[in-house]
Amino acid sequence: MAEALKFRKKPVVIEAVQFTGLDSYLSIVEWMKSVGDTHALANEVRFSTPIMLLQTLEGTMAANPGDWIIRGVQGEFYPCKPDIFDATYEAA
Template sequence: MKYIKKPIPVEAIQWNGNNYGEIREFYGKDLENIGQSTLVIDTLEGRMMCPVGSYMVQGTIGEFWAVREDIFEATYDRLGTNSYNNLM
């Protein structure tokens, strides 16, 4: 059988290496920073690396995960820029 993801809005922020304060506020607590370029976040599956350029995403139940920039941009659209405008 084939499935398609439901269009569920999520919150996200991109880690650019210089916005730790914004990331910390979004995440709600301090994060481990490895070499000033990779953050470590706690996810439902365990600890996950979030290198510079990646997006930190918060799901519908408050869970967090990291998504590589290329995958994020291929998978997500910003609300207000497409047919999903009315979801929020």
């Protein structure tokens, strides 16, 4: 049986904005465009259900109210659930 090794995630500073629903959608899109995201216009929010669809490196992903929109180290954007965000990140 192979021995499992332990690893620690390297400290990396990211930017993030919390998606709170329709009230935050436009400001998130403006933030994404201001840092050079060319897919910001392709993102959409579904009005019947307050979800934000994001074009990510892995394809289209949905963000629900409460999720964080993260700008990664390569400038990519993706959603992150609040519990994962809290367990992974702290204020810099």
